Amino acid sequence: MTGRDAQGPGAILVTGGAGFIGSNFVRLALERTRARIVVVDKLTYAGSLRSLDDCLSDPRLHFVQADIGDRRAIAAVFREHRPDRLVNFAAETHVDRSIDGPAAFVETNLVGTFELLEVAREAHREREEAERRRFRFLHVSTDEVYGSLGPDGLFREDTPYAPNSPYAASKAGADHLVRAYQHTYGLPTLITNCSNNYGPYQFPEKLIPLMTLNAIEGKPLPIYGDGANVRDWLYVEDHCEGILLVLERGRVGEKYNIGGGNERTNLEIVDRLCEALEELLPADENPALRGQGKASYSDLKRFVADRPGHDRRYAIDAKKIRRELGWSPRHDFESGLARTVAWYLENRDWCDAVQQGRYRRERLGLAETGERSGA
Numbered sequence: 259m260t261g262r263d264a265q266g267p268g269a270i271l272v273t274g275g276a277g278f279i280g281s282n283f284v285r286l287a288l289e290r291t292r293a294r295i296v297v298v299d300k301l302t303y304a305g306s307l308r309s310l311d312d313c314l315s316d317p318r319l320h321f322v323q324a325d326i327g328d329r330r331a332i333a334a335v336f337r338e339h340r341p342d343r344l345v346n347f348a349a350e351t352h353v354d355r356s357i358d359g360p361a362a363f364v365e366t367n368l369v370g371t372f373e374l375l376e377v378a379r380e381a382h383r384e385r386e387e388a389e390r391r392r393f394r395f396l397h398v399s400t401d402e403v404y405g406s407l408g409p410d411g412l413f414r415e416d417t418p419y420a421p422n423s424p425y426a427a428s429k430a431g432a433d434h435l436v437r438a439y440q441h442t443y444g445l446p447t448l449i450t451n452c453s454n455n456y457g458p459y460q461f462p463e464k465l466i467p468l469m470t471l472n473a474i475e476g477k478p479l480p481i482y483g484d485g486a487n488v489r490d491w492l493y494v495e496d497h498c499e500g501i502l503l504v505l506e507r508g509r510v511g512e513k514y515n516i517g518g519g520n521e522r523t524n525l526e527i528v529d530r531l532c533e534a535l536e537e538l539l540p541a542d543e544n545p546a547l548r549g550q551g552k553a554s555y556s557d558l559k560r561f562v563a564d565r566p567g568h569d570r571r572y573a574i575d576a577k578k579i580r581r582e583l584g585w586s587p588r589h590d591f592e593s594g595l596a597r598t599v600a601w602y603l604e605n606r607d608w609c610d611a612v613q614q615g616r617y618r619r620e621r622l623g624l625a626e627t628g629e630r631s632g633a
């Protein structure tokens with residue numbers, strides 16, 4: 259029995275728990291802990307209760323629809339559920355959307371995190387000493403705060419911040435606030451900075467689900483620029499296991515980088531994905547391709563205008579979490595990608611429900627150039 263179990267299993271407040279990583283984390287936390295899980299989510303276009311379908315009947319799960327920036331609503335959640343841990347996933351997350359409309363990113367990612375910190379600080383201040391010591395505020399962040407790498411080198415926890423997109427800048431600002439609340443007020447905070455995730459329940463605007471669904475439907479596969487931008491890809495369950503470890507055993511005030519050591523160009527991702535799909539649904543058996551006379555999914559690839567300010571390469575040095583907490587990813591890229599592509603093939607109803615006719619996988623994020631075609 260861990261120290262926390264000796265005090266009772268407690269409650270984890272999970273903001274953004276109806277989104278991609280949040281819903282995977284909720285599933286893992288229900289499975290691996292005895293805690294009550296309180297999900298707070300605004301249910302923006304990117305969040306859906308459908309992503310928690312299989313968890314909603316669990317009596318340990320509570321759902322509250324609220325904005326993390328709504329201080330009164332969050333304070334009421336703290337009063338009612340008395341969480342002893344908080345994991346902040348809630349965010350606007352799509353870089354292309356941050357180029358078209360940065361305001362929502364500043365509002366949620368920066369101001370929303372600030373409001374959440376204020377409520378947590380107040381609740382923490384009022385608690386008994388033992389409860390104060392146990393409390394954790396874990397802020398989930400991204401490797402994009404570090405900016406872009408050249409062909410060599412890795413992001414370490416002490417790499418200076420140099421965010422390049424409005425999304426990355428809003429996350430960087432939030433990271434600084436979280437750090438400052440620990441330093442100034444003694445709020446027990448932790449930060450994780452993770453590389454690109456992939457897996458089930460990711461909204462179809464992101465590279466892997468977008469390309470998978472377009473390929474299944476015989477639509478073009480739009481590759482930004484020359485396709486040589488490099489990201490370090492991690493299967494979502496491996497990220498969630500890392501977060502749970504940091505929550506349980508991470509050193510207060512520290513930040514931990516999480517990454518798969520799995521660098522791929524965007525072009526390679528699309529090629530591997532076409533191969534994985536070919537195994538599951540051969541192109542010559544897919545009427546959407548046969549009708550166009552296309553023999554393989556690769557024939558759908560199109561190079562389109564690059565994202566403005568597109569960072570060239572991200573890569574994570576995850577030695578600290580490996581060494582201190584014994585974390586390592588359990589999924590290799592081939593098996594993780596095959597599982598992901600299979601999940602999207604088998605869950606077309608989820609894909610239709612979350613897009614709800616409002617999102618048609620159109621090209622976003624060309625505000626600077628005014629170009630709109632290509633996708």
Ligand SMILES: NC(=O)c1ccc[n+]([C@@H]2O[C@H](COP(=O)([O-])OP(=O)(O)OC[C@H]3O[C@@H](n4cnc5c(N)ncnc54)[C@H](O)[C@@H]3O)[C@@H](O)[C@H]2O)c1
Nearest residue numbers: 274276277278279300301302304305325326348349454455
């Ligand atoms: N996806 C990745 O590859 C990746 C990598 C590293 C870090 N992250 C970080 O992990 C977190 C989760 O990312 P994701 O990919 O699951 O995002 P997502 O877009 O799939 O989900 C975000 C969730 O937050 C909710 N939300 C948005 N604004 C809110 C608000 N004001 N109040 C309450 N809820 C709100 C949405 O409804 C949605 O359920 C984010 O903080 C992101 O910056 C993501």
